[in-house]
Amino acid sequence: MSETDANSESTSRRGLNIDALKVHIFTHKIDCALWAIRMSIIMFTIGYFIPIFGSSQSAYNKALIANAAVSALRLHQRIPQFQFSRTFLAVLLQEDSCHYLFYSLIFIYDIQPVTIVLMPIVLFAILHSASYSLTLLDTLGQNSWWGARLLISLIEFQSLNILRLVAFVEIVLMPFSVFLILLGRARLMTPFIYYHFLFQRYSSRRNPYTRNMFRELRVLLESTATKPNLPGFVKSLLLGIVNFTCKLAPPAQLNPNNQ
Structure with a gap:
């Protein structure tokens, strides 16, 4: 028996279908590339906190660039044919991938890295890479890597909470970007540009979590403002925040019939 045959037999005994994985990769090149780039986002984020291979600044920029690459590939999948038209631009701006391509471009040129900026992109990377990792494991064999399958199951079980956390961070980044200007860590135009992203x-038609989180925060602030022991100036402040935010919301979303 040749060495190649022996290795194939050994792999087969372990229940790993390497040939099926190779076929899957060649058949789904873009999906596998997306998975690999999302895994790199996770690694770059770890590298930002633990700068073993390079500086934190470099890892921060690479994470944002990798997120931009993921968004661009997803846009290519969703809208393969580019057109110079107002209709195409309107369709493009409705895509969540376009939003996060815009997100990466907003923060990659800021003065200093901001940790909270990485949270949405790494949480999305964890959620989506976990889902596709299960597909790859199924291709390898039903009994392969049970520990990884358990971890993926835990991530998918918490998927709703992960998406709600992403939405919360998206909202918090709006006032936080104003605070960053005062600290000299962001450009003067960052809050104005970020507002369009949040808008x-x-x-978004496909992702209601940001809209729902706005609604939950509004209910929380209004219910807090009705507490009898709350000082008057705090009550006015909370209601002022709610009213100001509602004025900035898209007009179509203010009509309950459009929900």
């Missing part, structure tokens, strides 16, 4: 997230 698109609120209007």
Whole structure:
């Protein structure tokens, strides 16, 4: 028996179908590339906190660039044919991938890295890479890597909470970006540009989590403002925040019939 045959037999005994995995990779090149880039986002984020291979600044920028690459590939999948038209631009701006391509471009040129900026992209990377990792494991064999399958199951079980956390961070980044200007860690235009990103997230047709989180925060602030022991100036502040935010919301979303 040749060495190649022996290795194939050994792999087969372990229940790993390497040939099926190779076929899957060649058949689904873009999906596998997306998985690999999302895994790199996770590694770059770890490298930002633990700068073993390079500086934190470099890992931060690479994570944002990798997220931009994921968004661009997803846009290519969703809208393969580019057109110079107002209709195409309107369709493009409705895509969540376009929103996060815009997100990466907003923060990659800021003065200093901001840790909270990485949270949405790494959480999305964990959620989506976990889902596709299960597909790859199924291709390898039903009994392969049970520990990884358990971890994936835990991530998928928490998927709703992960998406809600992403939406919360998206919202918090709006006032936080203003605070960053005062600290000299962001450009003067960052909050104005980020507002357009948040506007698109609120209007998203496929992802209602940002819109729902706005609603939950509004209910929380209004219910807090009705507490009898709350000082008057705090009550006015909370209601002022709610009213100001509602004025900035897309007009179509203010009409309950459009929900």
